[in-house]
Amino acid sequence: RNNPGHRASARARTAAMSMSPAPTSPTPREQADMTRPDYVRLGAATHRGLRLCPATNYYFASRANVADIVAAELSQAALNYPLAFLPQEEEVGLVGLLSLEEGRNLFVAASGAWLTDCVPASVSTYPFRYRADGKGGRPVLLADMGSGLLTLEQEPGSEALFDAQGRPLDKMRVIVGALKSYEKSRRLTRKVCGQIRQAGLLVPWGDGVE
Numbered sequence: 001r002n003n004p005g006h007r008a009s010a011r012a013r014t015a016a017m018s019m020s021p022a023p024t025s026p027t028p029r030e031q032a033d034m035t036r037p038d039y040v041r042l043g044a045a046t047h048r049g050l051r052l053c054p055a056t057n058y059y060f061a062s063r064a065n066v067a068d069i070v071a072a073e074l075s076q077a078a079l080n081y082p083l084a085f086l087p088q089e090e091e092v093g094l095v096g097l098l099s100l101e102e103g104r105n106l107f108v109a110a111s112g113a114w115l116t117d118c119v120p121a122s123v124s125t126y127p128f129r130y131r132a133d134g135k136g137g138r139p140v141l142l143a144d145m146g147s148g149l150l151t152l153e154q155e156p157g158s159e160a161l162f163d164a165q166g167r168p169l170d171k172m173r174v175i176v177g178a179l180k181s182y183e184k185s186r187r188l189t190r191k192v193c194g195q196i197r198q199a200g201l202l203v204p205w206g207d208g209v210e
Helices: 004-019 071-080 170-198
Strands: 039-041 066-068 083-088 091-097 128-132 139-144
Touching: 071 091, 071 170, 083 170, 091 170, 128 170, 139 170
Parallel strands: none
Antiparallel strands: 039 139, 066 091, 083 091, 128 139
């Protein structure tokens, strides 16, 4: 038998569902993945209109299960992360272990917040890198153009990096200064890690690590 109360309840559920917001697609910033960067060499002539948007969360690091650690931050990093030596290309680097599961970062909350006060410099300096270009070791400034943090639009809160003549503005100079310090500490760290490996002090983890 038809039940008027049941019909009214069904109509109420239908109305509530129609009022619920439709699911939204992740924004470019939420889709950004620092483990798969698209680094491009920055040049004043080609990127003079580039602006940096504020990073309001760490979703871009949510798939990173390790983060590079450098000597300058070692004392704080050691209090917040398990540390490990990781072969990287022809070198050995020091990393903070963020998860034992590839593609997962246990230090990024569902809200996008970082869950410790110590954010690794390799994360906080994203989407920029300052590395040798392989031609005589001359350092160049790189940026991940797929980060969602760089734009040519006048977005709210964004800051210009170059003036109309292509000269770096204060924001860019601060970024470059931080990157130079990070890169100097990174090279020192790699050198020390290399010496530790040469001394035969590193032992691979076994398959039984869980």
